Amino acid sequence: VRVTIAACDVADRDAVAALLARLDDDPAPLTAVVHAAGLNDVAPLLDTDLDRLAAVSSGKTAGAAHLDELLGDRPLDAFVLFASIAGVWGSGGQAGYAAGNAYLDALAERRHARGLAATSVAWGPWADGGMATDDAQRELARRGLRVLAPADAVHAMRVAVGRGGPALTVADVDWTTFAPAYASTRPRPFLAELPDARQAVRDAAGTPTDGGAALRDELRGLTGEDQDRRLTDLVRAEAAAVLGHGGPERVKPRRAFKDLGFDSLTAVELRNRLNRATGLSLPTTLVFDHPDPAALAGHLRATLLPDAPAGPAADPTETAVRHALATVPLARIREAGLLDLLLGLTGDDGPAAEPDGAGVDLDEMDTDTLIRLALDGTES
Structure with missing residues (x-):
């Protein structure tokens, strides 16, 4: 095997044309292309101006477009585009990156329709030198996205090219963690045909075997003030467990859930724990609908004991x-x-x-x- 390393800005059409011309002068014909360029710039959409968007997307979209155009209808064994799961199901703070990767999937579909080689692989995070930093890998793992070993990923790429389809996703997903959080704000038809993901969403809404009867009986034996205190303590204890605190002391009754560090994933975890503790079927938007533990406790009391006298009006x-x-x-x-x-x-x-x-x-x-x-x- 002979390897040549040539610097080339794939976003520059003339540079790509010059590189392909040098390859055509080589006795060995060009038989495969793997487009793996990428720049990941994490930023909220509102903070992403046109220059920033162009910088993130140009390497992906412009480079792929130049390769497709300049190679024309040349027969190839493989034309592989490195896309990302960000372009398939979205990723926080990666709007421009997601759009660029979705373009690669569309380009592969278009080449495939023309009868040309094309495989766009939407990758999950790679280990050992992938674009995700160590901190990002730990955060992704917490959300149910495990990193791919490079050897496994390369093997998956070979299988993907051999299958002949234009676009697919390769990721190591813990559906029991990822699916409930992903479906926390609305139903996700995208997951409907994945049995593991569908089951994970169903299991996340589980309730206790007694349907919360023991908690209701306990509350009926308390005064209204003590009911509020008991349910506030319950919410604080479950919130502390979700956040990894040793006890509820750091979860103040009137401190906003966002201040406490809740995000979409921990919000789902708290909802699931409260479902099991109360026997209720609570919405996944629970911590966003009720700003703090005390307010949430008031909602639980009204739901568990709808016939009980209401507390003083706020x-x-x-x-x-x-x-x-x-x-x-x-x-x-x-x-x-x-x-x-x-x-x-x-x-x-x-x-x-x-x-x-x-x-x-x-x-x-x-x-x-x-x-x-x-x-x-x-x-x-």
């Missing part, structure tokens, strides 16, 4: 403020330098004081403390 102003603050983690407010401004609006010139006189660390500030300070300042 202050509509406080409720509106809580929901508004729950949409933006206080960490973001602190980073933007707005927390001091908000505290200033409450009438406090510096770090707020708790009733016992202890100062409040701004880094430990939660939604409940901020709202209480605002309400106290209004009353005074």
Whole structure:
């Protein structure tokens, strides 16, 4: 085997044309192409301007388009495009990257329709030098996407080319973890034909064998205030378990779930644990519909004991403020330098004081403390 390494910017059409011309001058004919270029720039869609989008997509889309155009109808044994699962089912912060990879799948379909060799492989993360960093690999594994060993991936590529289909996905997925989170906000017909994924979604909504009867009986023997306290403690304990805390102490009753570190995956895990504890069939959007553990406990009480007397009506102003603050983690407010401004609006010139006189660390500030300070300042 003879190997030649030639630098070439595949986004530059003239550079690709020159490379192919040099290959045509070689006695050994060109029989296969593997387009593996890629640049991954993780950023929210709102922070992705045209220049940033072009930089991410050009290596994928322009390079593939140039190869397809310049090679024309030349017969090849293989024309392989390295795509990504980001273009198949999406990936947070990778809008431009996802679009570029979806283009590769479409290009392969078009070449296939022309009777030309084409295989677009939407890869999951690779180990040992793949585009995902070590931290990203650990986060992906937590979400149910395990890294592929390069030897296994290369073998899968050989099988994919041999099958003759234009596009397929190769990923090592733990469906019991991935599928419930992926289907947390709405049904996913995409998974309907995958038995393991379909079963994982069903299992995630499981309920206790007694249908929550024991918890209901316990609550009926308590006063309304104690019912709220019992259910708040339940939510805090389950939330702490999901977040990996040693106990519920770090889960404050009035601290927004987003401030506590909940995302789509941990939201599903908490929903599943509360389903099993209460016997209810709770929606996967639970922690997004109810901003903090105390509010969620109130919802559980009303659902478990619909005939019980309702608690005191919440202050509509406080409720509106809580929901508004729950949409933006206080960490973001602190980073933007707005927390001091908000505290200033409450009438406090510096770090707020708790009733016992202890100062409040701004880094430990939660939604409940901020709202209480605002309400106290209004009353005074």
